[in-house]
Amino acid sequence: MFLAGLIACAITGILILVRIVLGKTTFDRILAVNSLGTVIVIGISIHGFYSNRPEFLDIAIVYALINFIGTVAVLKLFSTGSLGGDK
Amino acid sequence: MISSTIGIWNYWIVFCLMMIGLFLVIGRKNFLKKIVGLTIFQTSVFLLYITFGKIKGGTPPILNESIDSIYSNPLPHVLILTAIVVGVATTALGLSLVLKINKEYGSIEEDDISAQDLVDYHDDIETRKSVDLKFKQ
Amino acid sequence: MHNNPILRISTKILFAPIILFGLYVQFHGDFGPGGGFQAGVIVASAFILYSLVFGIEAGKKLFPSNINLILLALGGIIYGGVGIVSMLLGDEFLAYNILGSSPQSGQHIGILLVEFGVGLTVSNVMIALFNAFASYDKIKEK
Amino acid sequence: MKSFILFFILFSLWLLMSGHYNVLIISLGIISCAFCVYVAKRGKLIDDEGLPIFFMPRLLNYLIWLFKEILKSNLSTAKVIINGKVEPETFTVKTSQVTDVAKVTYANSITLTPGTVTTKIQKGVFEVHALNSDFGNDVRTNEMDKKVTWLEGKK
Amino acid sequence: MIDILTKNLPILVVLCPLITSLFVVLIPNIFFSWILTTLSTFLTFLFSILLYQEIQIQSHISYALGKWMPPIGIEYIIDKVAIIPIIIISGISFIATIFAYKMIPDEIEKKSISKVYSLWLLAIAGLLGLVTTGDAFNLFVFLEISSLASVALVAMGAQKDKQALVAAYNYLIIGAVGATLYVIGVGLLYGITGTLNMEDLTNRISDLNNNKALIAGFGFMIIGIMVKAALFPLHIWLPRAYAYAPSAVSVLLAATATKASLYILARILFSVFENSENLINNTLLYVILPLSIIAMFAGTIMAIYEKDIKRLLAHSSVAQIGYITLAFAIGTKASIAAGFIHMFNHAMIKGGLFIAITSLGFFIQKRVTINNLSGLGRAMPITFFCFVLCSLSLAGLPLTAGFISKLYLIKATISSDAIWIAILILISSALSVVYLWKMIEVMWMREGRKIVVKENPTIYISLIIITFFNVYFGLDASLVVNGSFEAAEKLIGDLK
Amino acid sequence: MELILDIFTSICFFIGSLSIIIGACGLIKLPDVFSRIHAAGMIDTGGTAFFILGMIFQTGWSLITVKLILIGVFIFFTSPVTSHVTANLARQKNILPVGKKIGKML
Amino acid sequence: MISELLINAFLVTIMLSIAIALIRTRTVIFTVILTSAYSLVAALMFITLDAVDVAFTEASVGAGISTILFLAAMAYLPKKEEESISSEFVPALSCIILGGILIWCSYDLPEIGQLTxxxxxxxxxxxxxxxxxxxxxxxxxxxxxxxxxxxxxxxxxxxxxxxxxxxxxxxQKNPAKKNKSQPKQKIRENA
Incomplete structure (x- = not known):
């Protein structure tokens, strides 16, 4: 069951990677990377159950957090040209 | 032969990753790319250590009263925790140097910069010589 | 980017919980994954998020750089201080056993303080690094 | 006052996450929460936007309704993706909320339900992108708008 | 109190600059931060002297950090070998700190001076930690402390010359690659032995003969350290880093930085791997010996054609490192002792030369090239006199410290029947006279500007101290020679 | 009892897997950034919700549940933010969505 | 056991492809994103290898902070990497040799996961x-x-x-002008 979940995450991950490679605009890539982050968060949670030690969900939370902040940083870079801008 | 290969194939991948990182560092002339390569190189070395620490059927080295199990080796984990932070420190310092270099030279390509440096170096020597000649006269 | 209300409001709401989560990771390093480094980075990332959304100047106002510098050194001083105290009490450097009434409690106190020192230094260094990079002036034209 | 509410929210969060209830950890928790509140106060984050407590009374009701909507639209988005009948459309809707928080809630709710995305926000008008006209109509019926206004409870 | 002091001496040597650096960064006043730095380096020097006395009694001190017994915890080992680099580093850094009083405010912006002093102390502490530690991974951590701090210090020279930035960048990248290679080596060894403590490692690899991972691990460790020690093909970061660093920093780095790595090299070769003799002998004979000989000549020849004086001295450093590794490569007791003697003397010689040259640079406010040295000898007699003495010492003339090390080196080569190596050493020494004479000739003989310069005592006091020691150890070398022979005996024991 | 919970988990996982895979397909198939955001939204909402629900069935009431809920809340909170900001920036950079436009564009 | 191997193989393949993509790409932003992705996948790998603490750190430090620093620095740097004129043969060769040595020595390394x-x-x-x-x-x-x-x-x-x-x-932000302070002992030149 958990393995099936993990496999689903893996397939999704590959599909999203295809989008990242195909790209087109940068925003497509950012979007895809963000979705990939979500999938990985799910994957980490499932892996905890899969290996019988589900206590380590903190990692998933951190992952989600980093995913969010990273996306905000990239978007900020695109909108103002630097991370220190004030706009 | 095959069984032993399966037992160590993970090492091979790690070694390949390491060498790709090392290639980026010593092969590429772009200063930012070199730092990226260094990150890849170091991350792969971390992977090597963690691979050493893995025990088949083991669990993460956090004691759990309810399960009586084999715990993976914690020592490599500690070493790598240290190494990760050291890696970030190196990256940060490298990036700040790249920023300064870009500001002073207007480029971060090694070929460009060494050409500029060479000109500077000769200029320096030549101008000094002419100044000295003036003194002599 | 604080003109965008969505980003502004979600940052406002998320800021305190992120710091709390960082501190949670800091003080629960004994029981689960986590500890000073991770906690320091998470706390720093909350401040970085603030600076990203409200601008670097606002970030510097929230967390002045001179305090940043002091705290940056203070973390290391705490860590070294624990070691020196254990040395003055007659043991080796960083021997925590002597700090408490029993060896175990001494170890607990020592580890708690030491991890706190690590967290302090790491978070402040990360904030300082971000500020230094983000407020770096534009390049000279060729 | 608001600081206290934030403190209690954070502290209950701490207790829920922690799982170790001894004096040391709990006192550390109190200190941590106090620190968070202090920093948030310094950053001028504790106001109606940072801590929308006026949502609280009706929030649960709204969330349940929202989940239902999300499920429904998930299903229809899946259908659209499988069928490939994509006719995207972009339109604007007016909003009836007073505060920024409520507007943001509305915008986020639109975005959260797959099939519709708010692409721009400007003084009470949203620009919404929908996957096809069914989704567009869902937004244009203003049902969600009314719900959020009700949630806001300002009128 | 005294009890605590003597018990904790090994750690105090490292801790003193380390902790002070945390405080120095907070002091905005230039003068007070300098005072604190000087005090700290002086205390460190004092501690290392005390440690030296302690070593004479105990001969081997093992200090378990955190009271965890060695293979479990980290251990500090001080013995008769380790004390040599400790004395070199702490002594030279004290002198260099005095020298820094005038130089650092001159070259570095006021706002960052306290940070520079902090980095200065960190670099010293990193080097000291490097030589005292008995744990292979702890060594990496201190390697990184010292290299990050020295990179930043080198980069501070950018206010004078932007090339400092590129030099620092190369130093950082090459150093980081070296450190990572070292970590790979340690990892491989850890993988087959399960320990990180060096003594434990020695015991546990003794029954692993011809293990491929052992050989590879050894190789990676050696390459990593060789990068840091700037042995010939891996020295490319060195000349630039020394040349463009701020004056005081080049004094500190030139005199101390490579010495620590050389000591580590010796330690890995002769102590950690002492049980795999075959491997070591092959490495010495087929890798280190040829590289050292090439280094000797390449460094000297590069120095002869160099016009920038700081670079010239840096190239000559490469050659001198060649001498030291050559001594190690011969691998007899006498030659290793000669290596240590030269390590000690070279630190003093290069320190003195760099102080002299950079103080010339301070007065002319330009980069010191061979052409604008002309006539400076007459204008600055004290500096010039000390410079000449140090150069003579470098060339190896009698009555100077350099002579002693050359003497012992040649004696050692002859006694191990390698006369051709002795001849090569003599040739390369003779070549080094060429570039030294070139400088002296320009400074003294050539008519330059008629300049009147008032030499400043805060600058030349350190120069005089270091020159005095150069001469003193040339006249009475018993201290150094005895210490080095004891160290060599400790390192290779009675094996040979 | 355990069997029933396992069945519930399996159902939830199945739905979750379906929605993330369909979402990923949508990410590839759909024509432009704006429509792809919908597909990404499916991953973020449907997928996450069902997977977390499934895992909650496995843990019952414990600290792990709290953390799972926290993850869910966090993703639900940040997903629309990033989606919106991405779309908004794409609009700012003058990327126009395909398809018909109703009313005046902002 | 076989499933663990599968997960491992999957992650390792992704890491290899990211590394190869890194060699090929010349766009800075793509490089930075790929580096971040590499760290993240490495973190996943650490989880599967039972190193939760390391995964935690790699995710937060390696992927989070490094990426933000890279992005912050990238803003001031050229956006494209230039093709180098000089040949990359020698570095590639030395990397291959080093890698060969490592693979050669791997036969004497202990097998992965063996308790003995x-x-x-x-x-x-x-x-x-x-x-x-x-x-x-x-x-x-x-x-x-x-x-x-x-x-x-x-x-x-x-x-x-x-x-x-x-x-x-x-x-440190430099003051506006590089007004170098003159030393007190000014050189008096009578040329």
């Missing part, structure tokens, strides 16, 4: 035992990190501190 390997027999059991008895902390990694090898961690804190101070000293 010296690494699991020598010191690690003492940590696992001691963490429970001497220190009383469930997380062995923390007890080793902060107590048994506390000095390493001290050194590491100092490394971070060094980097912070170094960057602060380097990137």
């Amino acid at each position: 390997a010296p690494i699991h027999q020598h010191i690690a059991p003492e940590y696992i035992k001691g963490s429970k008895e001497d220190i009383g902390i469930p997380n062995i990694v923390t007890s080793v990190l902060a107590s048994y090898r506390g000095y390493d961690t001290f050194g590491e804190t100092i490394v971070v501190f060094t980097a912070g101070v170094a960057v602060l000293a380097l990137l």
Whole structure:
């Protein structure tokens, strides 16, 4: 069951990677990377159950957090040209 | 032969990753790319250590009263925790140097910069010589 | 980017919980994954998020750089201080056993303080690094 | 006052996450929460936007309704993706909320339900992108708008 | 109190600059931060002297950090070998700190001076930690402390010359690659032995003969350290880093930085791997010996054609490192002792030369090239006199410290029947006279500007101290020679 | 009892897997950034919700549940933010969505 | 067991392809994103190899902070990497040789996951035992990190501190003009 979940995450991950490679605009890539982050968060949670030690969900939370902040940083870079801008 | 290969194939991948990182560092002339390569190189070395620490059927080295199990080796984990932070420190310092270099030279390509440096170096020597000649006269 | 209300409001709401989560990771390093480094980075990332959304100047106002510098050194001083105290009490450097009434409690106190020192230094260094990079002036034209 | 509410929210969060209830950890928790509140106060984050407590009374009701909507639209988005009948459309809707928080809630709710995305926000008008006209109509019926206004409870 | 002091001496040597650096960064006043730095380096020097006395009694001190017994915890080992680099580093850094009083405010912006002093102390502490530690991974951590701090210090020279930035960048990248290679080596060894403590490692690899991972691990460790020690093909970061660093920093780095790595090299070769003799002998004979000989000549020849004086001295450093590794490569007791003697003397010689040259640079406010040295000898007699003495010492003339090390080196080569190596050493020494004479000739003989310069005592006091020691150890070398022979005996024991 | 919970988990996982895979397909198939955001939204909402629900069935009431809920809340909170900001920036950079436009564009 | 192998293989393949993509790409932003992705996948790999603490750190430090620093620095740097004129043959060759040496030595390394390997027999059991008895902390990694090898961690804190101070000293905003202060002993030249 958990393995099936993990496999689903893996397939999704590959599909999203295809989008990242195909790209087109940068925003497509950012979007895809963000979705990939979500999938990985799910994957980490499932892996905890899969290996019988589900206590380590903190990692998933951190992952989600980093995913969010990273996306905000990239978007900020695109909108103002630097991370220190004030706009 | 095959069984032993399966037992160590993970090492091979790690070694390949390491060498790709090392290639980026010593092969590429772009200063930012070199730092990226260094990150890849170091991350792969971390992977090597963690691979050493893995025990088949083991669990993460956090004691759990309810399960009586084999715990993976914690020592490599500690070493790598240290190494990760050291890696970030190196990256940060490298990036700040790249920023300064870009500001002073207007480029971060090694070929460009060494050409500029060479000109500077000769200029320096030549101008000094002419100044000295003036003194002599 | 604080003109965008969505980003502004979600940052406002998320800021305190992120710091709390960082501190949670800091003080629960004994029981689960986590500890000073991770906690320091998470706390720093909350401040970085603030600076990203409200601008670097606002970030510097929230967390002045001179305090940043002091705290940056203070973390290391705490860590070294624990070691020196254990040395003055007659043991080796960083021997925590002597700090408490029993060896175990001494170890607990020592580890708690030491991890706190690590967290302090790491978070402040990360904030300082971000500020230094983000407020770096534009390049000279060729 | 608001600081206290934030403190209690954070502290209950701490207790829920922690799982170790001894004096040391709990006192550390109190200190941590106090620190968070202090920093948030310094950053001028504790106001109606940072801590929308006026949502609280009706929030649960709204969330349940929202989940239902999300499920429904998930299903229809899946259908659209499988069928490939994509006719995207972009339109604007007016909003009836007073505060920024409520507007943001509305915008986020639109975005959260797959099939519709708010692409721009400007003084009470949203620009919404929908996957096809069914989704567009869902937004244009203003049902969600009314719900959020009700949630806001300002009128 | 005294009890605590003597018990904790090994750690105090490292801790003193380390902790002070945390405080120095907070002091905005230039003068007070300098005072604190000087005090700290002086205390460190004092501690290392005390440690030296302690070593004479105990001969081997093992200090378990955190009271965890060695293979479990980290251990500090001080013995008769380790004390040599400790004395070199702490002594030279004290002198260099005095020298820094005038130089650092001159070259570095006021706002960052306290940070520079902090980095200065960190670099010293990193080097000291490097030589005292008995744990292979702890060594990496201190390697990184010292290299990050020295990179930043080198980069501070950018206010004078932007090339400092590129030099620092190369130093950082090459150093980081070296450190990572070292970590790979340690990892491989850890993988087959399960320990990180060096003594434990020695015991546990003794029954692993011809293990491929052992050989590879050894190789990676050696390459990593060789990068840091700037042995010939891996020295490319060195000349630039020394040349463009701020004056005081080049004094500190030139005199101390490579010495620590050389000591580590010796330690890995002769102590950690002492049980795999075959491997070591092959490495010495087929890798280190040829590289050292090439280094000797390449460094000297590069120095002869160099016009920038700081670079010239840096190239000559490469050659001198060649001498030291050559001594190690011969691998007899006498030659290793000669290596240590030269390590000690070279630190003093290069320190003195760099102080002299950079103080010339301070007065002319330009980069010191061979052409604008002309006539400076007459204008600055004290500096010039000390410079000449140090150069003579470098060339190896009698009555100077350099002579002693050359003497012992040649004696050692002859006694191990390698006369051709002795001849090569003599040739390369003779070549080094060429570039030294070139400088002296320009400074003294050539008519330059008629300049009147008032030499400043805060600058030349350190120069005089270091020159005095150069001469003193040339006249009475018993201290150094005895210490080095004891160290060599400790390192290779009675094996040979 | 355990069997029933396992069945519930399996159902939830199945739905979750379906929605993330369909979402990923949508990410590839759909024509432009704006429509792809919908597909990404499916991953973020449907997928996450069902997977977390499934895992909650496995843990019952414990600290792990709290953390799972926290993850869910966090993703639900940040997903629309990033989606919106991405779309908004794409609009700012003058990327126009395909398809018909109703009313005046902002 | 086979499923673990599969997960591993999957992650490793992704890492390899990211690394190869990194060699090929010349766009800076793509490089940065790929580096971040590499760190993240490495973190996943650490989870599967039972190193939760390391995964935690790699995710937050390696992927989070490094990426943000890269992005912050990238804003001021050229957006494209130029093709180099010089040949990349020698570096590639040396990398291949080093890699060959490593693969050659891997036959003498202990097999992955074998409990009998010296690494699991020598010191690690003492940590696992001691963490429970001497220190009383469930997380062995923390007890080793902060107590048994506390000095390493001290050194590491100092490394971070060094980097912070170094960057602060380097990137200090210069005053507007480079007005070099003249030394008190001015040279008097009568040429």
